[in-house]
Amino acid sequence: MNESTPPLTSPISVDAIVVGAGFSGLYQLLLLREKLGLTVKVLDTAQGVGGTWYWNRYPGARCDSESHSYAYYFSKELLAEWEWSERYPQQPEILRYLNHVADRFDLRTDITLGTKVLSAHYSEENNLWHITTNRGQIYTATYFITGVGCLSSANIPSIEGLDSFSGQWFHTGEWPHEGVDFTGKKVGVIGTGSTGIQAIPMLAEQAKHLTVFQRTANYSIPARNKPLDDTFRRFAKENAQYFREVMTTNTNAHPFRIADRLALDCSDEERNQIYEDAWLKGGLQFRATFKDLLQNPQANQTAADFIRNKIRQTVIDPVKAEQLSNIDHPFAAKRPPIDSGYFETFNASHVDLVNLRETPIECITPQGIKTSAAEFKLDMIVFATGFDAMTGSLLKMDIRGRNGLTLENAWHAGPLNYLGLQVPGFPNMFTITGPGSPSVLCNMPPAIEHHVEWITHCIAYLRQNQYNTIEANQQASEDWMATVNAAANETLLPQAKHSWYLGANVPGKPRVFMPYPGGFLRYRNICEEIVSKGYAGFMLEHESLGQTDK
Ligand code: NA7
Numbered sequence: 220m221n222e223s224t225p226p227l228t229s230p231i232s233v234d235a236i237v238v239g240a241g242f243s244g245l246y247q248l249l250l251l252r253e254k255l256g257l258t259v260k261v262l263d264t265a266q267g268v269g270g271t272w273y274w275n276r277y278p279g280a281r282c283d284s285e286s287h288s289y290a291y292y293f294s295k296e297l298l299a300e301w302e303w304s305e306r307y308p309q310q311p312e313i314l315r316y317l318n319h320v321a322d323r324f325d326l327r328t329d330i331t332l333g334t335k336v337l338s339a340h341y342s343e344e345n346n347l348w349h350i351t352t353n354r355g356q357i358y359t360a361t362y363f364i365t366g367v368g369c370l371s372s373a374n375i376p377s378i379e380g381l382d383s384f385s386g387q388w389f390h391t392g393e394w395p396h397e398g399v400d401f402t403g404k405k406v407g408v409i410g411t412g413s414t415g416i417q418a419i420p421m422l423a424e425q426a427k428h429l430t431v432f433q434r435t436a437n438y439s440i441p442a443r444n445k446p447l448d449d450t451f452r453r454f455a456k457e458n459a460q461y462f463r464e465v466m467t468t469n470t471n472a473h474p475f476r477i478a479d480r481l482a483l484d485c486s487d488e489e490r491n492q493i494y495e496d497a498w499l500k501g502g503l504q505f506r507a508t509f510k511d512l513l514q515n516p517q518a519n520q521t522a523a524d525f526i527r528n529k530i531r532q533t534v535i536d537p538v539k540a541e542q543l544s545n546i547d548h549p550f551a552a553k554r555p556p557i558d559s560g561y562f563e564t565f566n567a568s569h570v571d572l573v574n575l576r577e578t579p580i581e582c583i584t585p586q587g588i589k590t591s592a593a594e595f596k597l598d599m600i601v602f603a604t605g606f607d608a609m610t611g612s613l614l615k616m617d618i619r620g621r622n623g624l625t626l627e628n629a630w631h632a633g634p635l636n637y638l639g640l641q642v643p644g645f646p647n648m649f650t651i652t653g654p655g656s657p658s659v660l661c662n663m664p665p666a667i668e669h670h671v672e673w674i675t676h677c678i679a680y681l682r683q684n685q686y687n688t689i690e691a692n693q694q695a696s697e698d699w700m701a702t703v704n705a706a707a708n709e710t711l712l713p714q715a716k717h718s719w720y721l722g723a724n725v726p727g728k729p730r731v732f733m734p735y736p737g738g739f740l741r742y743r744n745i746c747e748e749i750v751s752k753g754y755a756g757f758m759l760e761h762e763s764l765g766q767t768d769k
Pocket of ligand 1: 409410414434554575606
């Protein structure tokens with residue numbers, strides 16, 4: 220059946236359609252069904268639940284959040300019964316966890332897999348969303364909720380000649396389920412973001428020869444992954460409420476607080492010792508050593524210099540060391556990776572580094588990759604080139620709101636939204652961790668839980684008060700975009716010109732800072748205040764009374 224196959228059956232009517240069966244979709248289904256008694260259908264293209272973790276199966280795929288925090292916290296029983304095995308959860312373990320959640324809460328009956336949403340059109344006539352799928356099914360629903368993930372639309376750069384490549388190529392976000400055997404192969408990898416930095420050491424273990432094509436050098440902190448012992452597991456469970464409190468009341472929804480001190484208030488020795496300790500401890504907590512690292516360029520410079528020195532001390536070949544440490548953006552202005560032996564990998568004699576800033580890729584040939592300096596013969600190419608982040612998966616669906624307004628048109632200058640939850644012109648559509656919310660700047664599960672619970676309360680409120688629609692107000696949305704932008708400008712984040720936070724990794728994408736960088740706590744407070752003011756900035760429509768503009 221192709222994508223334009225006509226409908227085979229009469230429309231199925233439900234209260235809510237949720238797109239995506241990952242962390243967001245599973246919890247949204249549970250709450251709408253169990254708390255509000257709605258009929259819900261979750262649709263997902265994948266053949267299994269798991270969202271991001273269904274697709275990202277590349278070697279080394281692992282979450283950078285620590286296991287005990289990369290989980291749902293809404294159920295004490297679930298928290299008590301699930302055992303994580305390592306400090307950072309590996310992709311197969313997260314997938315097992317999400318499958319366990321689907322089974323434990325009996326969610327599968329309301330999930331239809333292998334089903335891609337092609338379009339979702341709002342009809343003013345009957346105040347319903349009409350959703351079509353690639354399987355020819357039509358659904359109608361009052362609420363259309365997207366839980367499509369922020370990083371799920373693969374960005375495969377259009378490099379001339381890719382079609383002519385005689386070897387195999389893969390994108391890390393669409394990895395073959397049967398795995399890939401790199402043994403004895405000449406492998407090229409393009410991309411040194413979080414994904415490339417995780418995959419490169421693993422690829423180097425197998426490949427006969429590995430060539431890393433680096434466009435932008437990147438900071439990375441050692442993850443110091445390790446198996447979790449029973450003592451820690453027990454501690455995490457016994458203190459679950461404490462961790463929940465920390466995660467929901469800090470900037471980034473991680474289970475640790477940012478130190479309340481300024482980098483330049485310390486002597487050089489003290490500061491270096493703090494960085495050394497954080498380096499040894501490993502992980503994203505390095506970013507939390509001082510509270511001004513993302514605000515003050517001089518403070519940031521101290522962290523950046525420390526990491527650059529570490530890279531130079533680790534990488535033996537001075538040319539490679541220089542290329543890996545010549546980083547053009549402030550530390551953590553791009554998503555800061557954590558690694559297991561990334562820089563050490565470049566000490567292996569079968570691992571080469573190509574600096575694409577000096578010698579850019581010209582084309583892909585049948586034999587490999589040709590840069591302005593040489594042709595590299597390869598059997599396999601791995602694209603660790605990231606995603607059309609935050610908006611890509613939404614724009615891939617043909618979403619139309621009032622008067623046939625397409626999401627593409629609504630977002631021609633950037634993803635106009637209110638709180639990252641709604642888009643003006645699209646009544647009763649909700650975007651879980653959409654652009655404009657803290658999302659990717661946070662540990663995702665708490666951000667998802669917050670959105671799902673907010674949406675559930677909102678729908679409960681609408682139903683209790685006989686409101687037929689809720690829709691973001693245009694002016695409130697424009698003001699929210701200005702708030703997001705102003706919050707970004709208080710930080711060094713916009714200084715990373717090639718960042719996917721800005722949409723800069725996808726040619727033609729509007730350059731707009733997409734996630735809300737004002738912090739998770741501040742964001743939660745704003746959302747709460749808006750609710751306490753009767754959903755200020757949203758328009759709520761009563762069938763009989765007409766529209767109420769808040
Ligand atoms: P990222 O962070 O977007 O990294 C992609 C990498 O691919 C980055 O090094 C890019 O270089 C590089 N890239 C992209 N396009 C090209 C082309 N055309 N030529 C050469 N190099 C290219 O994606 P990840 O998958 O690593 O991480 C995404 C998130 O997923 C991560 O933050 C986690 O939250 C999970 P650039 O920096 O643009 O010069």
